[in-house]
Amino acid sequence: MSATRTASMSPLICWSCRERALGPHFCSNCGKIQQLPRDVDYFAFFGLPRKLWIEGAELEKKFLQLSWQLHPDNFVHATEREKDLSLERSSQLNDAYRTLREPVSRVEYLLAIEGARKEGEQKQQAPPELLEEVFGLNESLDELREAKAGGGDLSALKTRLEAAENNFQEKLAEVDEQLQGIAREWDAALDNNVENVARNKLMARMNDLLNRRSYIRNLVRNVAAELTG
Amino acid sequence: MRRIVGIDLGTTNSLVAYFDPQTGAAKCIPGPYGETLCPSVVSLDPDGSIIVGEPARRRLHTQPERTIYSVKRLMGRGPADVQNELRLFPFRIDSASQNVIRVKLGSKLFTPPEISAFILRELKIWAEAYFAEPVDRAVVTVPAYFNDAQRQATKDAGRIAGLEVLRLVNEPTAAALAYGLHEKRRGKVAVYDLGGGTFDISILKLVSTSEGDIYQVLSTNGDTHLGGDDIDNLLQALFHEKILQQHQVDFSPRAELAQELRTALIRVKHELSEKDAAALRFPLPNGAMFVHEFTRGALEALICPIVDRTMGPVKQALADAQLKPGDLDEVVLVGGATRTPLVRRTVQEYFNRPPHTELNPDEVVALGAAVQADILERGVKNMLLLDVTPLSLGIETYGGAVAKIIPRNSTIPASAQELYTTGVDNQTGIDIHVLQGEREMARDCRSLARFTLKVPPAPAGLPRIEVKFLIDANGILQVSARDVRTSEQHSLEVQPSYGLSDSEVERMLEESIEYAEQDFAERQLTEARTEAEAILSATAKALSAEQVAGLALEEKRRIDAAVATLKEAAAGDDYKLIRSRIDALNQATTHLAEVVMNSALSAALEGRKVAEV
Incomplete structure (x- = not known):
């Protein structure tokens, strides 16, 4: 599958008027809402190429425009078939917007539809360069739990953990920045029509970053939960 | 085209409203x-x-064991969920109930959707009387934080009442619609809705586009068991104890007294929203008078923990919308409990701006429902509502953990697909457990449904079945399955964890029609009797008038006979018989009426002549 391809959104024949339907969501001939072909991805739904830079305001504008047309409120008096199609289309619209709106879930989704997202065993493993810090953090967390159970003094431990939390928050920001860098490379690669090998390499790097990100995020979440709990 | 009405099915009060396209305003x-x-x-x-509404409310004191209030708190819940709640309620639930609560009124059992249906049907009758035409479609509001089962129960109630519920709208969103129409607001709005039994906070963004106004909900949060009722429960428990200690009078076995005390306390609570001090004077059965002087300060100290409980959801909703309190352009207060000065102060201090209270907090939700009804009736012309699901949808995975597949605050309709396959050869079923909630473990979330995907025998890993979870525009879950290899729709039977099956709703619908017919017959009977009384007294009056002294004996006898048979019929309860005898008496008195009329007329004419002379 070519990454630059924008999937054709419309089925060839309209279910209602049996004419060729050319519009992206509605039949160009009779105006009826159309069924989505199975292979339409979220990028194609918005008529976008599979690029990672998306202008937020522009996407929101398209989302609101399509909401006007596809929302079930518009189909209260329509046939059952059209009601079903509206429900299907508007839920896909919302799913697509929810996914593409956030840069990270956008990357995750791109890798998923390109078949390049691999969580695998790496999910639970600490990235090697973080091992030492993670070890220290886990120790502090154990101490905090013990101190909580034993009624010991928590303030020093909490300060240490808060510092560690900040440290990992910074690392998270770093990962996000790196992810953005590769995303720009990816878009350039699409523009220049580079070969698959190079693109696959970029996707592998993004996949690693996503795994690293989800690992750090879990850490931060656990620390935050211990600190507030 | 018949009208679509908007209904606020509240914990304490319910209302029905409609949108008048001519004035461009909604009206209760x-x-x-x-x-x-x-x-x-x-x-x-x-x-x-x-009996529903005000007459039923008066029976809370005289027949508490046959009367139920706040049934909304029981909607979509299981018997185990409400044990705590029931301590202060005079009504009992059937101990044999399993996944559906059955409330005992007298010796009969009713489910919460059936009881809510009685309220809906009453409002339907109000609307039908108002328009003088049948009403069978409605938009009904629900607390934004209602889960799937609570929403489904509300929809079932509509069906049992003979109303097609075209849409469930979240209460704070409805309020925002009413306010938007009223004031043409823009920007980011927080709606703080503290009602009789539920609390909601919703953050909305109001956008004007070339097509029209979009009301986009960014986030919502709440507590479906937090409201004015909790304040009343607290006061009631406190004063039961005080009276027990000071006067050795125990209210707990006396449902009537407990209800009267509750009503008296509610009155004091309301007074303290207006004044700084109020007194409770309550006559006890032993002849003594229980007197307690309240100050607003003392009441506020008591209810402060309840008001504080609303702030957790408020902070979470703001965090989810990625906003700070200062980012909001408007704050709107909804629900009767927001009349409490402490609530107003708390909200004002947190958002650092005076909240809007221009619209009647009791009516605003119903008015918004009527606006949404108008949108549905006429199509999305200049207003569109985009709401969200309040709770994350998840499925149980290995070890009782939950995998979130649709996060909370997703715009609805929303969907997620999961691909399932078998783990062992010739496995014939895959068990799926759907849950709602934010916690990590299945046991801490709300179970929505369990079902088994049936799979034809095949080597492990070969079957591929895609299950689609879809939350519709009402916030209600729909599940469907598809065989990926054949693309064929896979049949699915989903048993809800709490709530009624389709066939149960169907049966209740039939029973309710029986009730409706009974009620209809009763109404007819009352009306026929009233009419009979009117014509009987008019006839008696006419016969006693001087002018008819010369009435033929034959005619007099016919009238007397018709009067006697009508009186006899009116003593019975066949309204059709009464009607036919009313007609008979009408006929028998046609000439009499003319005579009376003519003499009255000539008297009037003579009178004028006299006056003219």
């Missing part, structure tokens, strides 16, 4: 007593008829 429909508020109280009369 008054009931037979001229009030727009219908108390959400239902009573089963010893004669088997159902």
Whole structure:
């Protein structure tokens, strides 16, 4: 599958008027809402190429425009078939917007539809360069739990953990920045029509970053939960 | 085209409203007593008829064991969920109930959707009387934080009441619609809705586009068991204890007294929203008078923990919308409990701006429902509502953990697909457990449904079945499955964890029609009797008039006979018989009426002549 391809959104024949339907969501001939072909991805739904830079305001504008047309409120008096199609289309619209709106879930989704997202065993493993810090953090967390159970003094431990939390928050920001860098490379690669090998390499790097990100995020979440709990 | 009405099915009061396209405004429909508020109280009369609203509310004191209030708190819940709640309620639930609560009124059992249906049907009758035409479609509001089962129960109630519920709208969103129409607001709005039994906070973004206004909900949060009721429960428990200690009078076995005390306390609570001090004077059965002087300060100290409980959801909703309190352009207060000065102060301090209270907090939700009804009736012309699901949808995975597949605050409709396959050869079923909630473990989330995907025997890993979870525009889950290899739709039977099956709803619908027919017959009978009384007294008056002294004996005898048979019929309860005898008496008195009329007329003419002379 070519990454630059924008999937054709419309089925060839309209279910209602049996004419060729050319519009992206509605039949160009009779105006009826159309069924989505199975292979339409979220990028194609918005008529976008599979690029990672998306202008937020522009996407929101398209989302609101399509909401006007596809929302079930518009189909209260329509046939059952059209009601079903509206429900299907508007839920896909919302799913697509929810996914593409956030840069990270956008990357995750791109890798998923390109078949390049691999969580695998790496999910639970600490990235090697973080091992030492993670070890220290886990120790502090154990101490905090013990101190909580034993009624010991928590303030020093909490300060240490808060510092560690900040440290990992910074690392998270770093990962996000790196992810953005590769995303720009990816878009350039699409523009220049580079070969698959190079693109696959970029996707592998993004996949690693996503795994690293989800690992750090879990850490931060656990620390935050211990600190507030 | 028949009208679509908007209904606020509240914990304490319910209302019905409609949108008048001519004035461009929504309006609440008054009931037979001229009030727009219908108390959400239902009573089963010893004669088997159902009484709803104000007359039922008065029975809380006289027949508490046959009367139920705040039934909304029981909607979509299981018997185990409500044990704590029931301690302060005079009504009992059937101990044999399993996944559906059955409430005992007198000796009969009703589910919460059936009881809510009685309230909906009353409002339907109000609307039908107002328009003088049938009403069978409605938009009904629910707390934004209602889960799937609570929403489904509300929809079932509509069906049982003979109303097609075209849409469930979240209460704070409805309020925002009403306010938007009223004031043409823009920007980011927080709606703080503290009602009788539920609390919601919703953050909305109001956008003007070239097509029209979009009301986009960014986030919502709440507590479906937090409201004015909790304040009343607290006061009631406190004063039971005080009276027990000071006067050795125990209210717990005396449902009537407990209800009277509750009503008296509510009155004091309301007074303290207006004044700084108020007194409770309550006569005890031993002849003594229990007196307690309240100050607003003392009441606020008592209810402060309840008001504080609303702030957790407020902070979470703001965090989810990625906003700070200062980012909001408007704050709107909804729900009767927001009349409490402490609530107003708390909200004002947190958002650092005075909240809007221009619209009647009791009516604003119903008015918004009517606006949404108009949108549905005429199509999305210049207003669009985009709401969200309040709770994350998840499925149980290995070890009882939950995998979130649709996060909370996703715009609805929303969907997620999961691909399932088998783990061992010739496995014939895959068990799926759907849950709602934010916690990590299945046992801490709300179970929505369990079902088994049936799979034809095949080597492990070969079957591929895609299950689609879809939350519709009402916030209600729909599940469908598809065989990926054949693309064929896979049949699926989903048993809800709490709530009624389709066939149960169907049966209740039939029963409710029986009730409706009974009620209809009763109404007819009352009306026929009233009319009979009117014509009987008019006839008696006419016969006693001087002018008819010369009435033929034959005619007089015919009239007397018709009067006698009508009196006999009016003593019975066949309204059709009464009607036919009214007609007979009408016929027998046609000449008499003319005579009376003519003599009255000539008297009037003579009078004028005299005056003219």
